[in-house]
Amino acid sequence: MILTKLLFIVLIIVCALFYILYIWDFALVLLIVMIALPIIMFITTYITKKNISVEFAVKDKTAVKSKDFPVQLVVTNKSIFPIGKAEARIEYYNTFSNEISSFDLFLPIQPRNSQRVTFQLNSKFCGNIKIKTLFLNIYDPLRIFKFTTASNIHTEVTIMPEGHDIGGIVHYSDRVNEESDLFSEHRPGDDPSEVFDLREYNAGDKLNRIHWKLSSKKDDFIVKDYSLPIDVPCMLFLDLNCNKVSSLALPVFDTLIETFLSISQFLLDNERCHSAVFFNASQNQFSEYSITSPTDLAAAVKALISSVDENHFCQNPETYFTDNASLSFASFTYITSAFNEKLLDSIDEEIEADFKNAVIVIDNVEKLSSIGGGYSSLNVMPVVVGRISASIKDIDI
Structure with a gap:
């Protein structure tokens, strides 16, 4: 030029x-003519710049790991002047990582028209993918002048984590929410407020469970099976303190999120409603989500991923435990990638729960030996990056 x-x-x-x-x-x-030509080129290109708008069009704001998802750059020219060549630089990155990638797009811009350029992106890890324009350069037909516009036009796509099969035992507890109307659809229990099923009398059944009115009509004893409450005070606490500045930062965070998702799915599969707590950096407070269905879980995971800011700031979990010292649980599971013996001692001694677990994500097998046990009531479970199913085989929850 x-x-x-x-x-x-x-x-x-x-x-x-x-x-x-x-x-x-x-x-x-x-x-x-020679003097006027550059002036005309400058004026027409400048007018075009003022009449150009740029935006991203993403059909779905969520995508699946390791699969391509389409993104469109939409350039609208409201002027009557065409641009033979425009150059856009696109930058994208996962908010859980410091690695930034970029590429250039070249396109003509027709007058009074919208140009759409589609490109494909993908991510091997879950998280928020931020996509933005660094600039859009437009040139006059003679390439004498260059104008820059559309800097920092951005959009986001949430890459959802994948659940993994885990093994363990879900224990049923007397600690239930007595005001709840959530009962098991598959197992009977002892809650007389709801009838689970009616069946014929078997030897050993309690007489107070006989449905006398129905038995008189059937000429046989009919027994009521009561329902099993599934609204149990069960908590998954996710510590998002993941400040690793290395190539393993993204795999560690990915495993952390997928470990939480896998345990939550395991609880739902066993009809155990539960709550999830994590620090929401965008709101600067701990957020609690009640999870009673896969829809609740999907909403909580999306909120979780969106809650992490680019500074990766996470409040110390002790703040939450101090503010909520009187809580008691049927089961409490602490999920983290930051091994903190003092905090684990505090959970072991001060949190009231029938079953307590500390699931700790580590970046290599060599660190297994450094994750010690020896707690009176806290079960410590190391999870190696990328090996969730192999690591969580016998969780009691």
Whole structure:
């Protein structure tokens, strides 16, 4: 482009000399044209710049790990002047990592029209993918001038984590929410407020469970099976303190999120409603979500991923435990990638729960030996990055 400008300057000088040496109308016209042409190019391209708008179009704001998802760059030109060549630089990155990637797109821009350029992205890890324009450069037809617009136009796509099969035992507890109306659809229990099923009398059944009115009609004893409450005070506490500055930061965070998702799915599969707590950096407070269905879980996971800011700030979990010291649980599971013996001692001694677990994500097998046990009521379970199913085989929850 510099060469083009120098060429035009030389041509204007030559035309000026030609006009001085030869007093012809043609020489005057040629000089006027050579001077006016760059001015016209500047004005028309500047007008076009002022009438260009840029945005991203993403059909679905969520995507699946390791699968391509389409993103469209939409450039709308409201002016009557075309742009033969435009250059856009696109930058994208996962908010859980410091690795930034970029690429260039080249496109013409038609007058009074919208141009759509589709490109594909994918991510091997869950998280928030931020996509933005660094700039959109437009050039006049003679490539004398360049104008920059549309800096920091951005959008986001949430890459959802994948659940993994885990093994363990879900224990049923007397600690239930007595005001809840959530009962098991598959197992009977002892809650007389709800009838689970009616069946014929078997030896050993309690007499107070006989449905006398129905038995008189059937000429046989009919027994009521009561329902099993599933709204149990069960908590998954996710510590998002993941400040690793290395190539393993993203795999560690990915495993952390998927470990939480896998345990939550395991609880739902066993009809155990539960709550999830994590620090929401966007709200600067701990958030609690009640999870009673896969829909609740999907909403909580999306909120969890969106809650992490680019500074990766996470409040110390002790703040939550101090503010909520009187809580008691049927089961309490602490999920983290930051091994903190003092905090684990505090959970072991101070949190009231029938079953307590500390699930700790580590980045390599060599660290297994450094994750010690020896707690009176806390079960410590190391999870190696990428090996969730193999690591969680016998969780009591």
